[in-house]
Amino acid sequence: MPCTLPERELVGYFTRLGPVGLVLHEADDRTRAQVIETVRAAFEPYVHGEEVRFTGACWLVSARA
Numbered sequence: 001m002p003c004t005l006p007e008r009e010l011v012g013y014f015t016r017l018g019p020v021g022l023v024l025h026e027a028d029d030r031t032r033a034q035v036i037e038t039v040r041a042a043f044e045p046y047v048h049g050e051e052v053r054f055t056g057a058c059w060l061v062s063a064r065a
Contacts, residue, residue: 001055001056001057002053002055002056003053003054003055003056004051004052004053004054005051005052006050006051006052007047007049007050007051007052008050010040010043010047010052011036011040014039014040014043015036020035020039024036
């Protein structure tokens with residue numbers, strides 16, 4: 001599914017959600033800054049001006065006994 005968000009919200013997006021967001025709050029300031037810099041750089045190919053565009057996907061898994 002095509003997704004977009006404003007570039008100004010990108011750091012907040014990946015620091016609050018997903019596996020990075022889950023563990024980042026436990027990191028010291030230096031490590032936190034390094035992780036944010038590295039992950040932000042990984043998003044660079046998806047940044048188009050003031051917008052971030054990427055393809056998202058999610059799965060719904062259910063089971064019954």
